[in-house]
Amino acid sequence: MINRFFFLLIGLFSFSSVQLFSKEVPTFDLDTSQLPTVKALQIIDPSLASIEVVENRYGISMSGTFTRTVGINGFPGVVISPDGFVVTTAKNMEDALRINVIVANKRYTASLAGSDKFNDVALLKIDNPDTLFEAASFADSDKLTQGQTVIAVGRPLPNQQAATRGIVSALRDYFLPNGYLMPNMIQTDAHNFTFNRGGPLIDLTGKIIGLMSFSVQENQGTPQYLSTSVLDLNFATPSNIVWESVYKMMQGEEVFHPWVGLGLRPLDDTLAIYANIPEEYLGKSGVMVQDVDPNSPASRQGLSRGDIILGMTRVRRLYNGEENTSEEIVSTPLELAGLIRDSHPQDTLGFVVLRSGEVEEFLMSPEDRPVEALPGTV
């Protein structure tokens, strides 16, 4: 009994004293392997790949690989399946003809299995895998919260890992540098460097939540005076879109990007007055057509600049032959862009348009977005 009491005293004393003391100067060695960021990096580490472009359409590289920066051997990528599918951004794999992938310090030849330029996702397949790879897993990017910690990882050299930490600054629809509107982009303040551009953005569980895609400097929408001085406004393609795109490419299918060719702008009060909009429509709904791509369904069906779109109807043919009709009123460009994005190639879209005081409907089917589409059109 006395013995136990003695231990109790000693225990309490040491407990409280260390607690007080630890607030001042920690005298113990920090077990870094228990830090959340370190744990996440350890999970992703075996799946990180370094991608070398040996030959592109301009020729064979003199130094063995084409890179953006001297001293960095390859582009970052991540292995997503045990049989050797590797994901990176489409911009990194532009013009690539002959590719090597280095995983776990071993070099393999690889081929481009598919490239989705608009979602900025490229899929590589390792040609002769001699082992099963450790694949990274995807997290649900719809469950992200503003402010949570994220880490951008890359592998600039075969045996080197480079990581920068940040938070989710915002989740928003945003235009890519190629003029394509991407939904739910992850905006982060983790630094975007050459060595992690195209690499995975992971959460603290070590799962992929996105692919580091671009930073604001590269975006054409940035005003000139801001583009030279902005910092840490970086964007990552959300994992759900990456997965959707990768899944199609794995099946050998093309990824369909619905497009009708409309450049839109919000209809604010000032604009509404200039556009002579009847009073019954004021302030309720409406999006103004700013541009129409000349080779688009919208242009062919007669939509023109200055039209005001009040709403959209959609007729969808189901597999059993039935038709499903829906009607939506739109009040912001992003709303309308979202409706167009959700459409299928076989759908018939009807745009309810206010033109010189009269309401008309224009019917068309969405097409796959061409590469030369007018930037900013949806």
Add this chain to the structure above:
Amino acid sequence: MNFKSSLFVLFAVSFFAFVFGEDDPKWVENVNTSVQSTVTVTAGGGDYAGDKSGFVLGGGSGSIVTPEGHIVTNCHVMGWGKQRWAFIRLNDGSVEDAKLLFNNCKIDVAILQIVPEPGEEGKVFPYVKFGDSDEVVAGEQVYAIGNPGDSSNFTMYKDFLLKNTVTAGSVRDRVLSPQLVNRMLGGNGAIGGTSTVWDYGTELSHTFDTDATINGGNSGGPLFDENGFQVGVNFAGSSMLEGQNMAIVSNDAKKTLFDTIDHGRVIYPWLGLYVFIDRMTLEWSDEIGIQGRNPLGGGMGAFGGREAWDRASDTFTRQARNKVKTPFEVFDVYPESPSYKAGLRQGDKILEIAWDMNEDGKITKSEMKMPKDAFEARFWIRGLDKNIKVILSVERNGQIFNVPVVLGEQPGEGQFAGGTL
């Protein structure tokens, strides 16, 4: 399993919880509520509410700080006070008109109030709560919310406005010399040399130096501590020196807010002594080889980047501390100021200060205290109220005597540069 081992387990658990904390930072649960009260401020409302023909001169962020719709933003967001109205874009997408109540360029804070549309009087807005910025220590985690970009181009594709961007970092330091900040921003020329407000930034007591990223458009936006209390107002950053961002401490902003609500203006207590700034800055700029009154104006990277900046600011701080050490000299006394009336003259040296303390109507005298330097004396004086009696211990021609002075109110904008006590 005995007491010893179970206690060890207990200890280990609490130890890990203390050192490593939660997996995600504490603020994640607070970000949502903080975002609700952060607004986009577009100055350029012209001269009356709803005047949308106004030329957009400025824009930035702001935070709603009372349920009645008072907004704290930056003076330079409001076109240095030239703009009397602003459009406020709330987080829910609605647009409101706001009137400029008071523009305090001395600390780069402007107070606006939302004027609800007819029929919506008495509307209650989501608001942030102020924290005590004096409690914030170096190394503390903070997050900033703002709207980088500009909204002057309304085409969907070209519209570059990243609403409600959250960036995180930690407080690196308190910058104790407000004049340093002033000089950093270009001194009497202010940001980018476009301002004509020549007392810009002179009344800042401290600023926070953080590495939470601030871009153009973040100006006026709130800086929160981990618990979601506003501890700062972001007002400056540098693209040349990455991670060198400045925030006004919230206690300064709070004083301006409360004074504005109570009196319609901000009241700074004032002795009328000119003690430290200009002569010193001139000497300093001579020493580091830069001519003129604007040693660091026009971009901090112009002088060799970070190293030169560090060297310059070290020199400045060291000199400032040495030159204004107690007893510090009075360079000048403003005519008609409380000190002049009390008989203080140029060349006097201040040794000690005491003041009356008013506790529930009972007035007691404090002990004579010796400030470290003029900066500390100024900090004490700014903590007092107008009409409080202060006793100065003054040295003149080798003689020491006490002079009672009743604090006055520092006269209005644009007349007095920094360095007054």
